[in-house]
Amino acid sequence: MHVDRTTTRPHGRRWLGGALALAVGSGIVLVGGAGTAQAADVNVARNAGFENGLANWACSTGSGAAVSSPVRTGTGALRAAPAGLGNAKCVQTVTVKPNSTYTLSAWVQGGYAYLGASGTGTGTGSVSTWSPDSPSWKQLTTTFTTGASTTSVEIYTHGWYGTSPYLVDDVSVFGPDGGGVPDPDPVVPTTPAGLAAGGTTSSSVDLSWGAVSGATSYKVYRDGASPQTVSGTSATITGLAADTAYQFQVSAVNSAGESAKSAAVTARTAKNQTGPGPAVPKHAVTGYWQNFDNGAAKQKLRDVQAAYDIIAVSFADSTATPGQIVFNLDPAVGYSSVAEFKSDVAAKKAAGKSVIISVGGEKGNVTINSDASATAFANSTYALMQEYGFNGVDIDLEHGINSTYLTKALRQLSAKAGSGMVLTMAPQTIDMQNTGTEYFKTALAVKDILTVINTQYYNSGSMLGCDGKVYSQGSVDFLTALACIQIQGGLDPSQVGLGVPASTRGAGSGYVSPQIVNNALDCLTKLANCGNFKPAQAWPSLRGAMTWSTNWDATAGNAWSNAVGPHVHGLP
Template sequence: MERSAGSRRRSRRTRPVLGGAMALLAAGALTVTGLTGSAQAADVNNARNAGFESGLAGWTCSGGSGATVSSPVHGGTSALKATPAGQDNARCTQTVAVKPNSAYTLSSWVQGGYAYLGVSGTGTTDVSTWTPGSTAWTRLSTGFTTGANTTSVTVYTHGWYGQAAYYADDVAVTGPDGGGGEEPGPVVPGAPAGLAAGAATTTSVALSWNAVSGATGYTVYRDGVKTTTSAGTSATVTGLAADTAYQFSVSATNAAGESVRSAAISARTAKPNGGPGPVTTVPKHAVTGYWQNFDNGATVQKLSDVPANYDIIAVSFADATPTPGAVTFNLDSAGLNGYTDAQFRADIKAKQAAGKNVIISVGGEKGTVAVNNDASATAFANSVYALIQDYGFNGVDIDLENGLNATYMTKALRQLSSQAGPSLVITMAPQTIDMQSTSGEYFKTALNIKDILTVVNMQYYNSGSMLGCDGKVYSQGSVDFLTALACIQLEGGLDASQVGIGVPASTRSAGSGYVAPSVVNAALDCLTRGTGCGSFKPARTYPALRGAMTWSTNWDATAGNAWSNAVGPHVHGLP
């Protein structure tokens, strides 16, 4: 769904020729072979925080490219992860104290993308070594001698432009004690990230978060008050009241002290009947409208302003968070003329009391939510469920217009369904290209969750001409375009009750593809009754067709609610 127009181009950096570099490194290795002196039993590791057990203490990484992680690690509980980006090769350095006129061995274990290990400022010949990447830990090692006046050197690791992140662990500068290799004591850990709510009962909420390097424990706060501790990255807070929203945060602790608290999240305990929120029923034939949580020139509305002709109201949009896959919701009170959070919540309940379903939409034209692995799938499910508990939403709408992974979105929605129960409303708003074939990721997702899917309201706009189910090309803005493309979904495996027609509410609400409400009604009649068709007439009728959708209730209001006044009663009068 559109907020505003815009596009970006990305430039590509050419990978450098590495053959010359390897030859130079080989030459360096030959020079090292002739070094005088060798590591003795009394030699020490002069690197500080060599295993990154104290975070990045003692290390400096360019452009904020470095971080410590708990997996994978070679030794201990932490390792360095450094990610090249743009013109930055993720260089991490440490100044190491050494003795003059001495021989040292430099080594490190690495994994992942291209990884370089080297030393500069030796006073003699600076050396380095590298590997083009590996899926297992690989040891890099080289040697150097210091000059007559050298008392410190710079040890570094880095990756390569456009390559994947690399990991490094157990760095060693082995040789005579330079006097600066003593390990620093523990430092106060950073705040935990990725706090998310999981399953909730009438008296408890399960929480989880990401591990923090150097932490030995965690403290959980409920509404600002310490409530429990945990040695791991999860906890269940008990003794709560049913159907009540709470604020939770978590801090990390170790011998040095306690971190600042994480960003707070809200989670609601279950209702006494076990439901995640008000249970309403989507009617056999339903009208879906997207409600804008922003001002883009359309009429600014409160939820209470949305006409009664709409059966499903999709709140647009949830916002991405720094945790991959996770979302949150931030009411744009300023952009909505002072619409308060309390009014918004009360309006949700009022709509539901009137038999309407209010759901949270994820994505939109500029949505950046990515669910492409198990962790992000779980983060998505947990965060959407937390919003359902907090606001009482009836479900979720998937409107991801920048790519979708069927495998992991399926996992995410099934996890969410298992948490929320059978009353969960799941809608989708794919673009026309996404539903041209059952091999497309969107289409596969819809078929994968057919047993829990409510409706797919494909966007029949901003697409130009497309193929219909008869293999012919149809231009947008016509009855044939709506019916022949709907036929692909109807004959491709979706139930008729899971197919809806998505169109713009006015000429201003989309770049192209607007059709008059009378054309929408004709397409509905063609598909359900076999009347009102254009040149394309489906081989059979689909009386259970769910209905129609529009972007948006705000643009509909800008045009005097002409769309919902015409299409709404027609949908509700279908057989």
């Protein structure tokens, strides 16, 4: 792939005639000692924040659209999707002044994104800069100088062939006014309407309200004070006292100022309730229970082997609403009713087990890439916890995650569920190779509420260990040297588990005998039974092991849980 890596250092304030030129409302400032007038820099781009759809912009056929989420500021942003031989190019012609320098800037997110200008009249006639995939908003900036007779320049954005859609917001082309018609100066936004209270817990209240045109953020007031600034049109207010009435108001904000506060709504937090279930033991065994029939032994939840401390019900289903999940009990499992299943959940919890709902899997996916989808995930997951009695959630997304919004979703869920919530994850090995991956970033961002990450040490081939050496899948060294990466990367040893198949039929590749799993556990916790790799220290608090699945374990005569279960529970 050929890419233009041109970068230039952006400039901000410009020194004119020996004095600093400052933009003022009149567009004129006085600089220098003689009182000569110079026009202040203006943004010559129109509809720069896409608040008016695609007005003033032209995108290649069908590739661009204005969206309301995610946005960086205001209520709009550009989403453009490359397809086939197209790179989703969107352009605008701006009016400029000859022999002048302009700073071109925009905020981007998503797939590969390019920002540039053509027809500048100097040099090659074009400049550009770009960014690879970015899960959060990132600013691109470059500069260009116009030629002696240049009065208009085309600015553009585009993606790259066959890559993910990209988003753009807050475009600016700052420089001398070329005589065009600039966007009007912002005015103080109107007061938000439609403020409503939604779900409550003993310590939080969900709020939502209508979008206000021109607003770049909102302030949420609790009992007239303590404003909390948010970018979207919803918020979960946390840190509240149980069984207490609170009054909320919201205002809209932009660079021109803050609106009046909305009409107030009152919401009462829920009463304190008992915790969601038993505590996870110091050393725990996690098993996935299949809510479907794929040839493995069919189990009801009550049949899950006693060795499993955490039972991940696999899987939740996504809905047409981004971020929202539901649970559909598969008739193939053999339950006569949902009530019977709920009774089994309660019985397992009474036996000291944690039963959690798993999200994702090989074929399942939930999209959490905006404030709205994060809230939808938190609300729907908490609803399932209340309805079925689940102790928490397992994140088993294998088709890409957005650490920014998944973190928001999990924090909102934690605020609702309380400190007893069980949170597990099952990333693939490639997702935990370094702290720069989205999975690893998410794990570190929620470290204070994370129970355990059971990385899937299978279906991956050879991988790098924490010592920089390559290790073959299926060996003691593979398990120990890769687990070491997570601890060195900042996770507590108690948050690390070894995920392996329960039988040769449980995964496409990477099955290891229970003895290799036990040796790896001994190596990590006691520096015993290691292979060629030996950690610099022992981590006796390592959480334990996970397997896919309790059903495949039963198919193989419970060989895995009978061997690994007692070993995990006997760790120091």
